[in-house]
Amino acid sequence: MSDWIEQYSAALTERDARERAHKQYIDAYTKLADRTAALEAKPPPVASAPSPPPQSPACRGRTSTPTKGKAAAIKETEQSPTDPLARLRTDLATTQKARTTLQTQVDELTASLSALHTQHKTSTTQVTQLTRQKADVERKLKDRDEELKGKGRLVEQAQDEMVALGLQLHMSEERKEKLAHENKELVDRWMKRMGEEADRVNRDSKWA
Amino acid sequence: MPTHVERITSLQSKTWSGSLALEIRLAASDCRTYNESEPYLIQYPRLSYVAFLLPRLHAFFAASLINPEVPAHEAWLSFEDVPLKWHYPLGLLYDLLSGAEPVDLERSRREEQLSASQATAGASHGAVPIPWRLTIHYTDFPGDQLIQLDGAGRAMLDSFINGVKEADFIRNGSARTVMSLSKDDSDKLWLAVQTHDMSLFNTINTKLLNPPGLSLRHIPIKIYLPTSATQPSASEPITEETSAGHSAGHIRVVQSLVPLHLPSKQPQTLGTALNDILPTIFPSRRNPLLAQPVLHGAAVPMGAVMEDLSRAAAYTDGFLHVVVVMLG
Numbered sequence: 135m136s137d138w139i140e141q142y143s144a145a146l147t148e149r150d151a152r153e154r155a156h157k158q159y160i161d162a163y164t165k166l167a168d169r170t171a172a173l174e175a176k177p178p179p180v181a182s183a184p185s186p187p188p189q190s191p192a193c194r195g196r197t198s199t200p201t202k203g204k205a206a207a208i209k210e211t212e213q214s215p216t217d218p219l220a221r222l223r224t225d226l227a228t229t230q231k232a233r234t235t236l237q238t239q240v241d242e243l244t245a246s247l248s249a250l251h252t253q254h255k256t257s258t259t260q261v262t263q264l265t266r267q268k269a270d271v272e273r274k275l276k277d278r279d280e281e282l283k284g285k286g287r288l289v290e291q292a293q294d295e296m297v298a299l300g301l302q303l304h305m306s307e308e309r310k311e312k313l314a315h316e317n318k319e320l321v322d323r324w325m326k327r328m329g330e331e332a333d334r335v336n337r338d339s340k341w342a
Numbered sequence: 343m344p345t346h347v348e349r350i351t352s353l354q355s356k357t358w359s360g361s362l363a364l365e366i367r368l369a370a371s372d373c374r375t376y377n378e379s380e381p382y383l384i385q386y387p388r389l390s391y392v393a394f395l396l397p398r399l400h401a402f403f404a405a406s407l408i409n410p411e412v413p414a415h416e417a418w419l420s421f422e423d424v425p426l427k428w429h430y431p432l433g434l435l436y437d438l439l440s441g442a443e444p445v446d447l448e449r450s451r452r453e454e455q456l457s458a459s460q461a462t463a464g465a466s467h468g469a470v471p472i473p474w475r476l477t478i479h480y481t482d483f484p485g486d487q488l489i490q491l492d493g494a495g496r497a498m499l500d501s502f503i504n505g506v507k508e509a510d511f512i513r514n515g516s517a518r519t520v521m522s523l524s525k526d527d528s529d530k531l532w533l534a535v536q537t538h539d540m541s542l543f544n545t546i547n548t549k550l551l552n553p554p555g556l557s558l559r560h561i562p563i564k565i566y567l568p569t570s571a572t573q574p575s576a577s578e579p580i581t582e583e584t585s586a587g588h589s590a591g592h593i594r595v596v597q598s599l600v601p602l603h604l605p606s607k608q609p610q611t612l613g614t615a616l617n618d619i620l621p622t623i624f625p626s627r628r629n630p631l632l633a634q635p636v637l638h639g640a641a642v643p644m645g646a647v648m649e650d651l652s653r654a655a656a657y658t659d660g661f662l663h664v665v666v667v668m669l670g
Contacts, residue, residue, distance in 0.1 A: 143349075
């Protein structure tokens with residue numbers, strides 16, 4: 135049962151090892167920071183104490199001449215150092231606030247700008263790729279057209295040859311028939327003559 | 343062999359010695375030099391309240407403030423644009439908002455066994471966290487989310503005393519003990535909180551923990567849930583919807599009566615209590631399956647006995663502020 139105490143204790147020790155790792159340096163820093171704060175707080179009151187007394191007689195002296203030394207003028211001059219100061223402070227506060235909003239806007243815009251840049255780059259690469267593809271395809275198309283034309287010409291040639299060969303064949307066949315006819319005629323004449331010769335020979339042998 | 347009481351005391355001193363490194367910077371819109379002011383680094387106790395730092399911070403940042411006439415108590419602190427509530431102790435704020443991983447030796451041991459060859463297991467769990475970066479503002483006080491402080495520290499004292507009274511009521515069924523503390527005692531208690539003095543605190547706290555004639559009935563505990571967790575159907579809790587700003591999302595506080603002992607006369611452990619109050623998030627009484635309870639930056643074993651845990655590890659207002667961290 136008391137095992138949980140040990141477990142939890144060990145976990146806390148581990149946690150301290152992590153969270154208090156830089157304790158010395160941080161404590162040293164804190165000491166210095168507090169000392170700086172204390173030192174900064176001391177001089178300004180010392181400096182500001184002598185400054186208001188010389189300021190106010192100077193103000194009074196300066197402003198009394200133009201406003202002809204009225205009591206109301208003195209009161210106004212004593213208040214005027216604080217009014218512009220308060221005004222400046224509010225102005226500075228609003229400017230800083232505006233600056234933060236502008237800063238966030240600028241960050242957003244730069245982020246969207248860089249996003250658009252990358253988009254633009256990818257788009258241009260896509261465009262160049264596509265134009266190249268288009269050029270390739272067009273060239274292929276042209277090549278194929280030329281091939282077709284060439285093939286058409288070949289086809290015509292082949293057809294012409296066929297016609298010529300056909301004519302030749304026709305002519306050759308006619309000649310062959312004529313020759314065959316001549317041949318038959320010649321063979322017939324020779325056979326007739328042979329027959330006549332044979333008859334003459336037969337007749338001559340009978341007579342002798 | 344240390345006795346039980348000694349072990350509880352040593353656990354309490356461990357709890358009290360916990361501190362966090364803070365890096366506090368002045369908000370740009372309040373700074374004369376916009377974003378060139380230096381940070382204020384401090385190692386601050388987990389059990390203390392950030393409101394006590396305001397005078398020192400004011401002294402440090404006075405040179406860079408646009409309007410140095412703003413009093414120290416009108417400042418407010420934020421983490422990533424989420425205002426830090428004054429009545430939450432620093433340890434609770436860190437566990438809730440910083441997103442730092444709590445120490446869980448069981449899980450890291452198990453993970454090391456599984457990935458024995460990987461050297462990364464050791465590296466990630468031994469990581470030293472950087473100081474917690476907070477921003478201090480002197481304008482645009484978020485009155486709808488923070489209570490307004492006063493120069494004498496009365497608002498802090500009042501909220502602290504309220505917490506103590508609430509804890510006392512839960513413990514005993516009546517706030518008689520706190521109300522009957524002498525003025526001297528209550529002053530000593532508040533001084534102990536302000537100066538982070540454990541022995542002075544214990545002299546008064548023992549009176550609250552051992553009231554004459556009354557027996558301790560329930561353990562004061564507040565459970566903080568990030569609402570990204572599934573909404574559990576808690577049994578009769580007192581829920582407060584506290585919105586902790588846009589980025590952090592909402593945080594739900596669950597409170598329920600946790601008796602010292604179970605009906606079976608066995609002492610109540612953290613596991614049984616969580617299983618009873620939030621059964622959907624803690625289905626098992628012994629093992630943290632879906633989420634783990636984190637107190638003071640470390641996972642608490644589910645077998646922790648509630649009474650002892652309350653004596654050793656409670657915050658100064660008497661409560662155990664437990665944050666639920668989802669696993670995985």
